[in-house]
Amino acid sequence: MQTFQPPAQTCFIGSANPHHAVYAVEEVRRLWPDLTAKELEENEIVLLTTSTDLESALTLLKQKEPMFLRHVQPVEQVGVLTRSQSDFETFAAIAQQETRFCPGDKVAIQVRRTPGITYDYTAFGVKEKLDPLLVEQFGVEPVVRDADWVISLYLGKDQFYWGVSHPADNLSDWSGGMIRFRQELGQISRAKFKLLEAETRFRLDFSQFHRAIDLGAAPGGWTSLLLERGLQVTAIDPAVLHPSLLSHPQLTYLARSVNHVNLPNQTFDLLVCDMNGSPQQMARLVERLLPTLKAGATGIVTVKLLHKKPFQTVKEVLAIWGKTMRFIAAKQLYHNRDEVTLYVQKED
Numbered sequence: 262m263q264t265f266q267p268p269a270q271t272c273f274i275g276s277a278n279p280h281h282a283v284y285a286v287e288e289v290r291r292l293w294p295d296l297t298a299k300e301l302e303e304n305e306i307v308l309l310t311t312s313t314d315l316e317s318a319l320t321l322l323k324q325k326e327p328m329f330l331r332h333v334q335p336v337e338q339v340g341v342l343t344r345s346q347s348d349f350e351t352f353a354a355i356a357q358q359e360t361r362f363c364p365g366d367k368v369a370i371q372v373r374r375t376p377g378i379t380y381d382y383t384a385f386g387v388k389e390k391l392d393p394l395l396v397e398q399f400g401v402e403p404v405v406r407d408a409d410w411v412i413s414l415y416l417g418k419d420q421f422y423w424g425v426s427h428p429a430d431n432l433s434d435w436s437g438g439m440i441r442f443r444q445e446l447g448q449i450s451r452a453k454f455k456l457l458e459a460e461t462r463f464r465l466d467f468s469q470f471h472r473a474i475d476l477g478a479a480p481g482g483w484t485s486l487l488l489e490r491g492l493q494v495t496a497i498d499p500a501v502l503h504p505s506l507l508s509h510p511q512l513t514y515l516a517r518s519v520n521h522v523n524l525p526n527q528t529f530d531l532l533v534c535d536m537n538g539s540p541q542q543m544a545r546l547v548e549r550l551l552p553t554l555k556a557g558a559t560g561i562v563t564v565k566l567l568h569k570k571p572f573q574t575v576k577e578v579l580a581i582w583g584k585t586m587r588f589i590a591a592k593q594l595y596h597n598r599d600e601v602t603l604y605v606q607k608e609d
């Protein structure tokens with residue numbers, strides 16, 4: 262007896278940061294009005310179902326990428342899960358039915374298990390079993406990154422969800438959008454991961470910029486990344502910057518509040534801001550320094566979600582900058598907690 266079948270309607274698993282899936286669902290519903298959402302993990306992982314065909318549903322998602330949706334994976338087969346070794350036979354049977362793989366294609370297998378549930382195998386164990394089978398049957402190359410195809414397998418308690426897609430159609434090519442960076446020896450702050458992720462997510466290359474202003478820079482994770490990328494950095498924060506940075510020849514450190522600095526106009530081509538406090542207050546402080554940016558300068562700004570009204574908060578921040586800053590994107594990054602990251606550009 263076959264223990265798996267395609268879902269009746271277009272179906273994706275959507276992942277958001279903990280406690281934020283509710284916002285992702287709200288955004289997706291604006292794109293797919295008949296959306297039904299079922300929680301797989303509380304306010305974090307949801308099964309998104311619509312009568313819109315898969316291609317159109319995906320196009321809508323990619324055209325207006327939801328701020329809180331970190332990752333999606335298509336669900337092409339739903340099956341019964343025993344959580345024992347016998348599941349491998351089911352997974353192998355589905356894999357063998359695949360028609361899209363060509364010899365030489367790079368195929369990644371991304372398996373996620375539900376936390377708190379016991380399985381007789383690991384996520385890596387599934388990959389270990391399936392990889393040789395895919396190599397033998399299709400002549401594909403198993404990879405972890407830079408895949409042509411991703412097999413996404415989400416394991417629930419007694420059901421599993423299987424889908425195959427191009428990584429670009431998953432919004433992130435990391436399993437569940439959980440992008441990982443290696444912690445470096447002597448790394449100044451974990452905040453550095455946020456800026457690294459913003460660089461990847463927004464397809465930026467900070468080494469292409471020349472002069473950056475870092476608002477709320479201490480202890481200096483973001484500043485250290487920009488210095489590593491070869492930029493001249495003006496770091497502003499009344500709090501202390503890490504001593505390892507202070508003698509850097511490319512660094513200017515202004516140990517005071519942003520509202521007490523005066524800098525020449527049209528100086529910087531990159532503004533980054535990770536100041537804590539009220540988002541509206543942060544936006545006004547940033548506004549004061551907008552004349553110091555060159556036309557076309559890029560801004561990467563963390564917006565703290567203090568009042569749980571994320572869409573309204575982002576709108577208010579953008580309204581404070583008015584026409585001076587053009588909105589490019591807003592995303593809750595994997596490394597953001599109760600905050601989102603804005604990507605803006607100064608108008609020419």
Ligand SMILES: C[S@@+](CC[C@H](N)C(=O)[O-])C[C@H]1O[C@@H](n2cnc3c(N)ncnc32)[C@H](O)[C@@H]1O
Binds near residue numbers: 450518
């Ligand atoms: C989350 S931390 C920044 C971490 C930093 N991005 C890093 O990578 O290490 C927030 C910083 O904003 C600073 N801050 C808050 N209000 C500020 C203001 N008005 N002017 C300058 N810095 C401010 C705080 O002192 C604090 O160091």
